[in-house]
Amino acid sequence: MLPVHPYGQPAELCALGDIARAHGLRLIEDCAQSHGASYRGRATGSVGDVGCFSFHPTKNLGAAGDGGMAITNDAAIATALREIREYGWKERFVSTRIGINSRLDPIQAAILDVKLRSLPGNNARRQAIASRYDAGLAGLPLGAPARRAGAIHVFHQYVIRLAERNALRERLRTAGIGTGVHYPVPVHLQPAYRDRCVAGPSGLGLTERAARQILSLPMYPQLSDAEVDQVISEISEFFAN
DSSP states (O other), X not given: OOOBOGGGOOOOHHHHHHHHHXXXXXXXXXXXXXXXXXXXXXXXXXXXXXXXXXXXXXXXXXXXXXXXXXXXXXXHHHHHHHHHHBTTEEETTEXXXXXXXXXXXXXXXXXXXXXXXXXXXXXXXXXXXHHHHHHHHTTSSSBOOOOOTTEEOOOSOEEEEOTTHHHHHHHHHHTTOOOBOSOSSOGGGSTTTTTTOOOOTTOOHHHHHHHHHEEEXXXXXXXXXXXXXXXXXXXXXXXXX
């Protein structure tokens, strides 16, 4: 089972863990967007059998290039992961399992080691920006991010939801404010997966509607309060007009 912590919000790991145990499944956490987040006092990635992190430059903890990490407290899984990341080698030049070449470059690791020290402060700034958005957008006819009880959200993205998404996005673009859509095409509608995902005769209506309505507002630690207020002002004027 592969729960995702989207936008920095931890998934409901207790309920998912119960399902995994009931069916004899491993719980593998996708922590690509949740560096520093926690669920009921435990860091994301440490609750399941395996935690997988992305260090793409856009992440809360990003390298200068691509990179990633998998963590586990299961010795057998750790051994398998080490072998898989280097051609499936148990001994040099002998592949005992199917593997890949996926070693983290030492330079990227050194950069991440330095940037890790800034992660708590950067996450705190993201949370402060999110709270400022919450307060400024309160009362407007849009959906704002929720916080799961017992979890700490680290706001890789601040995503709102509204039917007039495209019109608002154009308004913000005209004002010089960039936005994003994470993600515009649901997995079951991706050309590569249309024949692999069973969505039922009526499709996945809620998922498809969300993809048409979500909008990611500017969110990064260097964003100033004045810049956040400008975004809020433009959105408020959009609805006033």
